[in-house]
Amino acid sequence: MKKVLALILSLALIAALAVGCAPKPTEPAVSPDASDPTPPEAGGTLTLYTWEGMFPEEIIAGFEAETGITVNYAVFDTDETMLTKLETAKGGDYDLVIADDYIIELAVGAGLVQKLDKSKLSNYGNINPIYQGQFYDPADEYTVPYGAGVQTIVFDPNFVDIPVSGYADLLDPSFKDSVGVIGNYRVINGLALKILGYSYNTENLDEIDAAGAKLLELAPNIRVIKDDSLENDLISGEITAAVMYTSQVTAALLERPDLAVVYPAEGIGFGVMGSFIPSQAPNAEAAYKFLDYILDAQRGAECFEWLGYYSTFSASDAYISDEYKPFLTLPAEFGETEMIGNVSDEALQKHELIWTAFRDAAGK
């Protein structure tokens, strides 16, 4: 028995080696001005629930000073955590939530979101209509988009000799072992669907299979698949082209303005972060005030520069500085756009399969 225990303990020790990669601990809810000895005049509390680092401090401080409302910034790691908590709270506890498009569709479906009273949002007209009427809120009843991720191709012109205009160019043999992609299977599988002219959200299993075959053509060019700091590999020259998250594109371009960004000819995919007021929000009034505050053209621009995602307020585009403009605002001319939405279980399983086959082929 003693021996068995000793064995278990030693294996546990070894297992402890592996915990280094455990997900980041969830940050406790903090109020940015918790250290402020003189809280503003009573205006209630706004409980904001979103990822870490979604707003510059000046914006939150400015809002608190102007309205006297205290912002309680609660943080989640993943959209799923948010929805679970919101379900547990039955749509209460939080006044304003900002999360990804696909999860909002589910939250709306679960009756956890209240309809917006647009009369309370004087700056509502500032929203860029491209980001409105999308699958998660077709009639624009529930959400205000706050920042968008737009799928682009970034490459290093110093090492790339062929013209790059779309995803299909990444299949070129000259990119052998030089392309980095994020580990988001819907985005990367979707890239192959787009090359073939299919929809991101196709539920036709044959089309997904065909995309899988296309991905196998891309596999020899793949050097790395990862979600975290892929931009560093592009900056350091480890890879010469990448398909990555918008915030990573922004980080890469700020560091290396000589990198080139291409809007894929096959069509632009994008994702939107949307803000919504939960059905039982304790202080919905404060949420309206906050939304209207950030919807202001100039403040919006400030937020998007901080956030590193595309501006979803057309009125803000003009205020975004020239340094950021090329990668935070959409160009005047661009092709078709499509969002990645939720698909059937069968389609998802097919996606998993072609994704695993793709990664496996990339390793050869």
Next chain:
Amino acid sequence: MNRGRRRSSVIAVLPMYLFTLAFVLGPLIYMLFLSFESRSGQWGVTADFTLRNYTRIAEPLFMKTFWNSTKLALISTVFVLLIGYPFGYFMARLSKKWRSVCMLLLIIPFWTSALMRLYGWIIFFRANGVLDTLLMKIGLIDRPLKLLYSYPSVVVGMVYVLLPFMIYSVYASAEKLDWRLVEAARDLGASRFGAFRTVSLPLTAPGIFSGVILTFVPSMGLYFLADILGGNKTILVGNLIYEQLMKIHDWPFAAAISVVLLLLTSIFLFAYRRITKSDLEGLV
């Protein structure tokens, strides 16, 4: 032993048993339970009974990840053995002072997280990194090798992380070795190698066996190495489980893969027990 003392010893070990039951057995049962349910919606689980998750593992692509993991574990174990055995063996022959110095040097790296140490390897391997620069300065290569995000760099990471376990096991066995037996063999005319082969090697074999099991079993689970040093291109069982849990949110399938992995490692451990007829040397 009288009843009173027996009762107090039961009380003393009770917390440990309760802890094990609650935090080891409990999750295991939950995982087993989960593996027979089905997924619902984006990440939910519906209570029913299905073998679908297990039949899905039979998909050749998924079966291959088990083989990938076993192959990588085998390769790493061979390298760890080749490096770790001589190290542990000769460490046992050092003077007491140098032995403790060696031991200390082996233990110090454990004070930092394995992940941090692996990032060190990234700096070493990456394009125009330490190794590239060094080789280019010497004139061996004229442009950066693509070392990072390759299979060999995963193996190097594996060997690096697991080496100490082999060294400890071999050392523990070699330290107990009665060197007079080796001297006797030499006196009786055995060559240096002959004495090693017939005396030292069989006597340190238990250390080798436990070292192998201590390397092989955990290497089945060190999936994050394939992730950060291998560029996520070598799919190990661990990567598959991680992906199912964190990205695809198919918990029942992840649970089923975990159950199969658990069975597989149990078989390895069982085989070890049958072959060596002992528990792990150097650990007990």
